[in-house]
Amino acid sequence: MEKMSADTMKDIVALCKRRGFIFPASDIYGGINGFWDYGPLGVELKNNLRDRWWKDMVVTPPIGPDGAPIEIVGVDSSIIQNPRCWEASGHVGGFNDPMVDCKESKKRYRADHVFVLIPKDGQGTSFAFDKDAEQSDIESRLKKFAKGKSASDFEKEMLDKVPAKMFASIIGPDAKEPGTLTEPRQFNMMFHTYVGAAAGDENKAYLRPETCAGIFLNFKNVVDSSRTRVPFGIAQIGKAFRNEVTPRNFIFRSREFEQMELEWFCEEEEVPMWFDFWVEQRTKFWEAVGIPKAELHFLDVAKEDLAHYSSRTIDVEYRFPFAAPGFDELEGIAHRGSFDLTQHEQFSGTKLEYFDQAANKRFTPHVIEPSTGLTRGVLALICQAYTVDESRPSGVYLNFQPGMAPKKAAILPLTAKEEHVPLAQKLYMDLREDFAVDLDIKQNIGKRYARQDEIGTPYCFTVDNDTISDQTVTVRDRNTMAQNRIHMDKVKEFVKDRIR
């Protein structure tokens, strides 16, 4: 397989559009930044990955360390919730960073990460510094530009606390002239909307920036209604929305995306064991859907980079072509502690403790969260499958793991002759009861194989003259292009054996 590069992305994007996997949203209007639509094959691929995740999590959850299957149930919560839930989660206050741009240095700063030295006498210019600036740098800069004043002549104030009218006299951290800093602008990652006809602050609501909140909000409902016992998990798949500053890299960072999240509730003492368990399980999942372990990277997120709620996070990263030879995040497995349940308990006034009847104790479970982007997963599958092969007519094929392929098989009469078509139709009608399959009658066989290669169909079953006499068809393998004969009655079993 050819080495991945940033250029590969262009070819992948073109193929995705040409063959109906992914289109720009609002394409005929010129698109809209950060939004993408899934076409006929894209939606099949996405559903396959989604269904596989759901099956592995909710329908047939993994075997636990004690040898018994663990317990996971699903929910499907609303995208819009009571806005107070986002205050509890920290999204309203937490990701509302005021940003400042410098017109001179073209740099952007978080206003709460920059401090300003303001002259105590109110005269002359003020100096802005990054919060991590070295004391020696501060002094040398003052010596150079402060006209005889020293550090003791200044008051320190964070930039986001400085009134906007004073900005004209501030020299930015990387600037030489005063007045180049723009006024702080709020960058809130959450989309907001209004519930009801009248638009006003009192009915402002948010589109969820992640699906997990809907799980925590329903923790009590699930426990009360489903006979689940800690340890157990609640899974959810759904859309989430983030007003990304810069959507980039095709569907990798988009403003509307789809998540598959599991919140695993357990006792605090068992967290390390379950954490390792989930890292292993999730790795197996990605391998099973066609991502080799060699293309994955496990990043133990450094303490200083951890989200406020997490004491440990492992990012499962994939070698996306735009990141190669590096990696970018595909899934995050986070220990969220009891942060969410505690927060929602406080903000809602509803007890979210768990009562263990056997041990007769009451506690707030800790949470391990394997959270992955379904749409990022789709991109990873496409990138992984994309294989250049100059020797074949299509020049490229998609090497999907058969279970993930949008079409599991194509049924092709070798010619459009009367004898071949009815047999192919019969096989098609039989197979489509169980699998997504194509029946393609038109044009010569080479063209049809090439077309199936390009959309990643793993098997082509071809009806020829021998089929008429002995009911066998050829199976043509996408990756090897090799052919074998099997009986028509065995075709369904053949496919079934290979798609899991």
Next chain:
RNA sequence: GCGGGAAUAGCUCAGUGGUAGAGCAUCAGCUUCCCAAGCUGAGGGCCGCGGGUUCGAUCCCCGUUUCCCGCUCCA
């Protein structure tokens, strides 16, 4: 949000101040017992959108949107 580049058929791209082309794809027919995407033909674009200059703009200028690259950002 900043800087740079790009925008012409579904895709990849040529092209010229006088209202457009190729290859592939799609469709029809032919051919073909298996990679021959071979042969013949057809459909398809007010050249991203809006302004300006000009007798006339796909081409020159400005704005805008989208995409790509680099920053920034990514709780």
